[in-house]
Amino acid sequence: MKLSVRTLALAALFALAVPSMAAENLWRISVAAPDPVTLDRLIDTDVNILDCHPHLGSVKAAATQDEAVRLQLQGFKVTYLNPIPDTKNWARFFEHVPANYRTTYYNADQILAHFEALRVQYPSFVTRAQIGTSILNEPIWVYRVGRPLKIGGTPENSIIVLGLQHAREWVTGSIVMHVGTMAAQTLATPQAVPFMLNQALYIVPITNPDGYRFTWTNNRLWRKNRRNNGNNTFGVDLNRNWAKGWGGSGSSGNTNSETYRGTAAFSEPETRALRDFSNGLPRVGGFLDIHSYSQLVMWPWGYSTTTPPKNDYLRTGGQRMEVEMDKFGANYTSGQIATLLYVASGCSVDWVFDIRQSACYTYEMRDEGQFGFELPPSQIAVSQDEGWAGVKELLKYAGP
Ligand SMILES: [Zn+2]
Numbered sequence: 250m251k252l253s254v255r256t257l258a259l260a261a262l263f264a265l266a267v268p269s270m271a272a273e274n275l276w277r278i279s280v281a282a283p284d285p286v287t288l289d290r291l292i293d294t295d296v297n298i299l300d301c302h303p304h305l306g307s308v309k310a311a312a313t314q315d316e317a318v319r320l321q322l323q324g325f326k327v328t329y330l331n332p333i334p335d336t337k338n339w340a341r342f343f344e345h346v347p348a349n350y351r352t353t354y355y356n357a358d359q360i361l362a363h364f365e366a367l368r369v370q371y372p373s374f375v376t377r378a379q380i381g382t383s384i385l386n387e388p389i390w391v392y393r394v395g396r397p398l399k400i401g402g403t404p405e406n407s408i409i410v411l412g413l414q415h416a417r418e419w420v421t422g423s424i425v426m427h428v429g430t431m432a433a434q435t436l437a438t439p440q441a442v443p444f445m446l447n448q449a450l451y452i453v454p455i456t457n458p459d460g461y462r463f464t465w466t467n468n469r470l471w472r473k474n475r476r477n478n479g480n481n482t483f484g485v486d487l488n489r490n491w492a493k494g495w496g497g498s499g500s501s502g503n504t505n506s507e508t509y510r511g512t513a514a515f516s517e518p519e520t521r522a523l524r525d526f527s528n529g530l531p532r533v534g535g536f537l538d539i540h541s542y543s544q545l546v547m548w549p550w551g552y553s554t555t556t557p558p559k560n561d562y563l564r565t566g567g568q569r570m571e572v573e574m575d576k577f578g579a580n581y582t583s584g585q586i587a588t589l590l591y592v593a594s595g596c597s598v599d600w601v602f603d604i605r606q607s608a609c610y611t612y613e614m615r616d617e618g619q620f621g622f623e624l625p626p627s628q629i630a631v632s633q634d635e636g637w638a639g640v641k642e643l644l645k646y647a648g649p
Pocket residue numbers: 301415418540541
């Protein structure tokens with residue numbers, strides 16, 4: 250008798266608990282966006298869009314069943330793809346994996362420790378500077394990898410590389426670690442390496458430190474920074490906060506949106522730090538903002554489909570990098586952001602190109618959507634190889 254009461258009670262508990270738990274579970278969904286109006290309307294919702302640059306056709310998103318139903322009630326056509334496993338507390342998942350940046354994702358402290366180790370190992374080639382602080386007062390670091398600066402003569406050619414501007418694009422942090430490592434090793438070899446002569450990489454490993462930490466502790470799929478917008482919503486999409494074309498299509502004024510552009514161009518301390526740092530360099534011959542996923546090599550403009558100045562120069566460089574990156578078994582595609590995908594306003598690459606008119610690019614690394622941001626650790630190393638192949642080509646192409 251006692252047992253059956255307990256069984257009944259358990260059954261009752263389950264009947265209550267299971268549906269509500271299921272309702273909280275995240276699903277990967279696909280939302281039809283057949284025309285620009287529908288796409289803009291979707292971008293303005295608070296749905297967690299998984300595409301780095303949402304584009305016409307269909308848009309992948311992470312949503313609870315409640316959120317998916319709400320979208321359907323708003324007239325969107327929703328297809329359920331697959332459930333997303335619980336991604337809270339990733340830190341625990343990696344706790345017992347021996348640290349190796351080629352096979353394991355590194356958290357913020359580990360990424361910075363990796364660069365600090367490079368600085369100790371290659372003191373004449375690797376230096377660092379703090380260029381600002383995030384909205385939650387986290388330092389933003391840049392690592393310079395190059396021969397010691399000479400005073401006088403032609404200013405060195407600076408190539409800026411950004412990782413983790415979008416917090417959930419974890420593989421980009423792994424890639425910039427490898428780029429820094431390979432560049433330092435290359436400089437340390439006795440054979441002179443022409444593409445590193447009078448030229449230096451300026452790597453910002455974690456452009457969005459607060460957002461990145463948040464993906465390890467609270468929400469694996471967080472994209473924006475962690476500004477408190479004051480209305481119970483958080484975050485500005487840093488890659489919609491730059492001044493060129495700010496406020497235009499492909500960005501949102503809704504604070505809840507994944508592509509919320511902020512209250513003004515450069516309203517965020519993270520983008521301001523990058524702006525001021527870039528403005529302080531005499532010569533920025535190249536710029537690369539690394540994102541994931543979609544396997545794309547792209548150049549300006551993002552804010553407009555009009556052809557950019559020096560279009561042939563941008564296209565040739567982009568295609569050359571694509572050829573190098575294709576050597577590892579994945580198929581990359583290259584093109585202008587706005588024509589290849591969809592208009593995205595307020596991006597970093599547009600702003601730097603507008604000022605410097607140099608070799609400015611953005612990558613979307615692996616994969617094509619099978620795993621998306623949660624790229625399995627088994628694909629870290631090959632993504633790093635692709636990233637370094639691209640950057641090496643950029644150094645040759647944009648070199649002095
Ligand atoms: Zn991104």
